[in-house]
Amino acid sequence: MSHTAHIRSHRKPRRSASTIAMRAGVAGGVLSTLAVAGASGSANAAEPVTQTLELPTLTADLAAQVAQSADVTQQAAASYQLQAERDAAAAKAAKQAKTDLAEAKKKAAEAKKKAEEAARKEAAERASRAAERTTLSASSDTGSSTGTSSNSSTSTSTSTATGSAAAVVSFVQAQVGKAYVSGATGPSAYDCSGLVQAAFKQVGISLPRVSQAQSTAGTQVGLDNLQPGDILYWGGAGSAYHVGVYVGGGMFVGAQNSSTGVVERPLSYDPPSGAVRVL
Secondary structure, eight states, X not given: OOTTTTXXXXXXXXXXXXXXXXXXXXXXXXXXXXXXXXXXXHHHHHSOOOOOOOOOOOOHHHHXXXXXXXXXXXXXXXXXXXXXXXXXXXXXXXHHHHHHXXXXXXXXXXXXXXXXXXXXXXXXXXXXXHXXXXXXXXXXXXXXXXXXXXXXXHHHHHSOOOHXXXXXXXXXXXXXXXXXXXXXXXXXXXXXXXXXHHHHHTTTOOOOSSHHHHTTSSEEEOGGGOOTTOEEEESSTTSOSEEEEEEETTEEEEEEETTTEEEEEEGGGSOOSEEEEOO
């Protein structure tokens, strides 16, 4: 036996291969991790990674352009709205104008029709009066050729009023100068038939209200044989358009029109068509 056999060996005991392999693997993994981390750290330390977002810069010119664009858009919108309002107003005005035009044409046609009717009526009345005047003139000429006694008799009878006739004459002469108003029967204004009716009412005689009826209210008399108080009429008997009262001396009183009012005029001023006697 060796003299050193009883002394422990300073050499470490051998480890098993599996243990050594496992430790080597762990150590390798750690070293690898450290190497990667170190490399990453070195890389990060050497050149840091930075991401930069480039944003557009709002310059003064760009801001002005944006504002101007907004103003233009607003003005365009206002212009469109104004144009729409004008179009609506124009359409409404055109519709109203069309309605007004139609109404005006209708009124014009009605006025024209009335004017034509009035003209025809006036022409017919004038023709009737002319024919009656011709007849009366012929009758007057015949009476004159037969002698003067008849004319003297007529003149005497037409110049004197008595009794009720005198009252009628006095009444109508008292109304001279008063106004003519269509439909009026006194006391401040009259129309033609209203004056005649009011005059005869003074003597208790009730006459019809209108000229047409008054022209047939009594006995027809010739114009060459008139007496004060006789009712004169213009137009046909039963269709007369005007009446008055004969007051003698070749004069009559009548409510003529709105321009003259109640007047006293000679028969020659407007020769009547006929006469009736109710007294």
